[in-house]
Amino acid sequence: MWLAFAFVLVISFTSGGTSLLILFLTIAFVAVTQWLILRMWKAYLLGRAVKVTPESFPEIHAEIAELRQRLDYHRPVDVYIADDVNGKMTVTSLLGTRVLLIEGGFAAELQEDGPAALRFMLGSFIGWLKARHGRMTLSVLILDRLRYLTYVVPWILSYWRCSKYTCDQYGYLCAEDLHASLGVIARLTVGKELGPSISPTGVLEQAHQVSRRTLSRYAELSQAQPHMVNRYLNLIAFAGSVMPADYARFRAGLDEKGRRILRDLILQTPHRQSPVSQHWPAA
Template identity: 30%
Template sequence: MNLIYKNEKTLFGIMLAVSLLIWAALIISTVGMALVYGLIFFISYCFAQSALVSYLKGTAVQITPAQFPDLYQRIETCCQRLDLAPVPDAYLLQMGGVFNAFATRFLGRHFIVLYSEVVDALEERPDAINFYIGHEIGHIKRNHLRWSALLAPATFLPLLGAAYARAREYTCDRYGFHACDDLKSAQVGLAALAAGGKRWRQMSAGQYAAQAQQSTGFWMSFHELVGDYPWLVKRMAVVRGLAHGNEVSQPGRHGLAYLLALLVPRLGVGGAGSVLAVIALIGVLGAVAVPAYEEYMTKARMTQAIAVGHDATAAVERYFYANGRGPATLEQAGYAMADPSHAVQDIAVDPGNGVVRVFPSDLNYRGKAIAFTPSVDENKRVVWQCAGEEIPASVLPPECRN
């Protein structure tokens, strides 16, 4: 059995290509500042992950050969079956009735967290716990956690980000299925997710999987297309098919749902938490990208202003060679300002020393000047030195930073 869902590798390739293009565009457009902001984001991410891992170590119960040896043996067996080494750190966490499990990664070390509600609900069918363990091992084996930062730019794209997330879940369900001794145990694990800790015993997995045929409507199609997880009924249909040695063909989606989903960036399935995450991302982008863009535009306008200054100094220099002295005004030197980009508010020459001052139109630097100071070298040639007067060197080209 192929443990990798049919579309995951293709979607990963598209995600990687798109993300690399976005990262390259960010680095070029921000003149490399995106790398600095990426480092800041990575540090922030490490702090967030450290908070999660600290919470696990300070709250959850670590699963060891001495503490819950039965669960430890299951995790170790699943790792051997799925060829994962070393065995990740594992914890049992009480989540107030929530049925789930998750894997995380911090500073190169992997962690698996089982919710106690799942373990308690499946006490009669402990092999079904292997499904949860194997599912999380799938995330580790497929490097889903390792690639997440690099793929981040593409994850928010409509359709693509959510499609890749769903493909990963289908892949990890296959890992969970392969980790079970009994081919029906994966169905039991999904049944517990669907019906809860007690009612799963009375639930018909076959009838539940048949509900997948109801997912072809417009709204069910749309909400799945913008979500990170396939409908649970579809996941049940897949693992039932695997138990019978079949690959299940899922029912098609409504065509118009794709058009609407194309207008919705990926928010995930975290409800208010996902919305808050998007709002936070917008805030970070605003705090990072807007200042970077403003600085980029300021540098561009300063470069244009300096180009105007070069034209003026050339006129002053010609006048000096022709008359042996500097002009009283730029008009006397035959200079007429050409500034189609409106980068310069004013430009003037000092008749006493020949210094040409360019006053940028940038509102942040009104009244401040870029000074071109002339001197004569040993060959009687005029040499110009450019520098900002109360204008930071950081927004000027290298030629004007001395």
């Protein structure tokens, strides 16, 4: 909220006292309106979804409790499971309301794949809460209401894209399994049927093409989330910096072409200073 306040305050001072009054009234209106909307939404979830408790979903509740302890996140979070959720899982943190909403079918699929896949998804969203990536939400709503959002949206989108990389890394640290973590990203990209059959070399080759094409990079600038192939690559590079043994197992499964492409791509990531990028074994 302070971002919106500081941005609009400068404009208000240059426009006179009337604009300053409008600023405060708008902030109050947006805050109260969003608080009421969140209360109504939570009431809706309580009646139309199933809240995760030790009695309703003991396994999922236990996983969430363990991951919250591992990430040292102790603020209250309401977790619900519903039949249909846009994006499979969503997280909301605004005005003291923190809700994690999970699609039931998606949670069941991840459980079938083993605990690591579910931990990756849950850990990424708990990491989102831990890192307080939702702190700009109210600012965005206020700026949008005042019709100033257009002036700052490029920086906000950049922040959101970076936060997605961070959440993936949180998820991986919770899962401790690169194969399972990449499998979740693949599933979100092409679906549960084709996700397991994706060739890592093919994804890396596509990421290489994206990195070399100006239009592909420009297309990402207008999105709140990074390209899936970039998330895939970033997670591999991050694994190389924090869990070299896990990274080595992944690299060993690539063919010669995949190893060569991976070497070139990692040198373009923020993790290029990691030990694995400085001491490349022979391809």
